[in-house]
Amino acid sequence: MGIIDVVDLRKYFPVRRKAFGKQEWLKAVDGVSLSIKDGAVFALVGESGSGKSTVARLVLRLISPTSGRILFQDRDIQALRGGSLQVFRKSVQIIFQDPFASLNPRMTVFDTLSEPLKIHKITKKPELKDKVVSLLNDVGMQADVLNRYPHEFSGGQRQRICIARALAVSPKSIVADEPLSALDVSIQAQILNILQGLQKQLKISFLFISHDLRVVQYFSDEVAVMYLGKIVEHAMTDELFKNPCHPYTIELLSSVPKIRPDGKNKEILKGDVPSPIDVPPGCPFHPRCPRRFDPCDKIVPELKATNDRIVSCHLFN
Amino acid sequence: MKRSPLKIYWQRLRENKLALTGGVMISSLFLIAVFASVLSPYDPNEIDRNNILNPPSLTHPLGTDELGRDIMSRMIWGSRISLAVGFVAVGIATLIGILLGSLAGYYGGWGERIIMRFIDIMLSIPTFFLILAVIAFVGPSIWNIMVIIGLTSWMGVARLVRAEFLTLKEREFVLAARALGVSDMMIILKHIMINSMAPVFVSAILGVASAILVESALSFLGLGVQPPTPSWGNILTSGKDNIEVAWWLSVFPGMAILITVMSYNLFGEGLRDATDPRLWRTGES
Numbered sequence: 001m002g003i004i005d006v007v008d009l010r011k012y013f014p015v016r017r018k019a020f021g022k023q024e025w026l027k028a029v030d031g032v033s034l035s036i037k038d039g040a041v042f043a044l045v046g047e048s049g050s051g052k053s054t055v056a057r058l059v060l061r062l063i064s065p066t067s068g069r070i071l072f073q074d075r076d077i078q079a080l081r082g083g084s085l086q087v088f089r090k091s092v093q094i095i096f097q098d099p100f101a102s103l104n105p106r107m108t109v110f111d112t113l114s115e116p117l118k119i120h121k122i123t124k125k126p127e128l129k130d131k132v133v134s135l136l137n138d139v140g141m142q143a144d145v146l147n148r149y150p151h152e153f154s155g156g157q158r159q160r161i162c163i164a165r166a167l168a169v170s171p172k173s174i175v176a177d178e179p180l181s182a183l184d185v186s187i188q189a190q191i192l193n194i195l196q197g198l199q200k201q202l203k204i205s206f207l208f209i210s211h212d213l214r215v216v217q218y219f220s221d222e223v224a225v226m227y228l229g230k231i232v233e234h235a236m237t238d239e240l241f242k243n244p245c246h247p248y249t250i251e252l253l254s255s256v257p258k259i260r261p262d263g264k265n266k267e268i269l270k271g272d273v274p275s276p277i278d279v280p281p282g283c284p285f286h287p288r289c290p291r292r293f294d295p296c297d298k299i300v301p302e303l304k305a306t307n308d309r310i311v312s313c314h315l316f317n
Numbered sequence: 318m319k320r321s322p323l324k325i326y327w328q329r330l331r332e333n334k335l336a337l338t339g340g341v342m343i344s345s346l347f348l349i350a351v352f353a354s355v356l357s358p359y360d361p362n363e364i365d366r367n368n369i370l371n372p373p374s375l376t377h378p379l380g381t382d383e384l385g386r387d388i389m390s391r392m393i394w395g396s397r398i399s400l401a402v403g404f405v406a407v408g409i410a411t412l413i414g415i416l417l418g419s420l421a422g423y424y425g426g427w428g429e430r431i432i433m434r435f436i437d438i439m440l441s442i443p444t445f446f447l448i449l450a451v452i453a454f455v456g457p458s459i460w461n462i463m464v465i466i467g468l469t470s471w472m473g474v475a476r477l478v479r480a481e482f483l484t485l486k487e488r489e490f491v492l493a494a495r496a497l498g499v500s501d502m503m504i505i506l507k508h509i510m511i512n513s514m515a516p517v518f519v520s521a522i523l524g525v526a527s528a529i530l531v532e533s534a535l536s537f538l539g540l541g542v543q544p545p546t547p548s549w550g551n552i553l554t555s556g557k558d559n560i561e562v563a564w565w566l567s568v569f570p571g572m573a574i575l576i577t578v579m580s581y582n583l584f585g586e587g588l589r590d591a592t593d594p595r596l597w598r599t600g601e602s
């Protein structure tokens with residue numbers, strides 16, 4: 001059992017019904033199970049529209065699941081009320097993708113960072129300013145920014161403020177929803193170093209959502225690959241990158257640009273992700289799969305555990 | 318360089334000369350209304366049988382009416398009515414609009430459906446005739462008018478606030494506040510409301526203009542502020558009765574209404590442009 005366990009999680013969004021038509025559902029997350037171990041980094045990888053961010057919002061209890069359960073320290077977070085919900089809020093924090101939308105434009109840095117401290121009564125009033133300054137120092141910023149507004153900062157600086165806000169409550173776990181993808185490459189490295197430093201130092205477990213495989217390989221302990229709301233392959237990071245099994249994982253890995261190209265022709269994924277409203281029958285990946293064969297368009301492959309991983313593909317059954 | 322959003326608004330507004338003119342006009346009207354007792358040369362209700370329907374002159378700069386009352390004094394006192402009606406009515410409308418709009422926008426569900434359909438019903442009734450009908454029941458008085466205009470003009474604000482809430486509640490900083498365990502009340506007030514106030518404030522300013530117009534129209538019809546209390550609308554009524562002999566009775570209060578309404582509109586529109594981040598040049602946001 002990890003610090004956060006997700007069991008057969010589903011989230012369907014209703015799609016506007018046509019007159020006399022039957023109700024259609026967008027299956028954003030369709031039967032996802034995973035377990036984040038205390039102090040470990042669990043990466044969730046996939047293309048846009050694969051349901052990664054929906055998982056993040058579900059784990060934070062910002063939206064409620066259609067079915068399935070999310071356990072935090074073995075307690076179902078949907079059942080939390082009052083005091084125990086506040087304990088959960090204090091324990092699990094989130095960092096968003098877009099640093100320009102994640103800070104209240106009318107609140108100064110001091111207001112933003114002191115809000116969680118006041119709500120959870122972490123710091124007494126006289127020490128508030130010192131605590132906020134020390135949070136800023138943790139993310140490499142100085143006290144002179146306290147009275148500034150978000151629009152005065154660059155994307156990287158804002159993302160640091162967001163990290164500091166998440167750290168204010170000393171969380172056990174942080175969900176990072178593509179925290180680097182809106183930033184310049186040079187800034188990405190800085191932010192990643194901050195996250196990694198904090199993770200090592202404070203033993204915070206991460207649910208790290210990303211589509212950047214190089215970052216995932218560098219930062220995470222365990223990886224799950226998502227496609228159209230389902231996990232298609234799940235393994236320890238080293239294993240997955242050494243020996244990807246699922247055709248989708250192979251395609252994803254081969255799409256990473258290399259510094260020294262080895263001359264081999266890349267297998268580039270053709271086509272787009274199908275709409276999650278109209279999921280293809282059988283294996284959801286079969287229309288784009290270069291290795292599809294007989295059962296792929298008819299039978300949905302099950303997630304099967306092999307010796308070192310879990311994979312859902314008919315090739316391995 | 319510390320610049321709060323408010324300072325940016327001010328800087329943008331300062332560059333808009335028309336809006337600034339409107340703002341200056343509004344401020345002067347305020348001063349006139351506040352210092353009415355000092356500024357008006359005569360008692361607005363003092364009847365002078367020797368000077369009935371006098372044209373503008375040095376003793377009566379804007380002329381006198383059919384009872385010999387000084388028009389300038391009556392208009393100065395009438396500005397109090399216009400401002401009071403404008404602000405109280407809009408205050409009521411804005412409060413109702415913010416309350417219903419934020420409830421509908423933040424919580425959604427069946428409450429939202431009921432509120433939005435109620436708004437549709439209210440909007441489907443021609444407001445002016447509704448106000449006339451209600452006045453017929455409760456009787457004309459300045460307080461009734463303020464309340465009724467307020468109760469019939471909140472729908473636009475409610476829709477505006479709901480729309481702002483719908484977009485803002487999905488923004489990451491609001492989600493982050495929820496993830497931090499901030500209470501619904503504090504999220505609504507500190508995170509959503511404060512960020513949706515600029516358009517509400519603009520619509521309130523524009524609303525003052527239309528409230529002043531409605532009050533003038535009601536007073537003109539004799540269903541608003543009752544004589545002898547002066548209001549721009551009921552000065553116009555006596556203007557209508559004497560239009561062939563005393564043009565000054567119609568022209569001056571008409572101009573006052575026109576200029577006031579235009580000032581509010583210019584100022585409100587300037588404010589709207591100044592507070593719309595999409596119109597900010599790069600470097601300002």
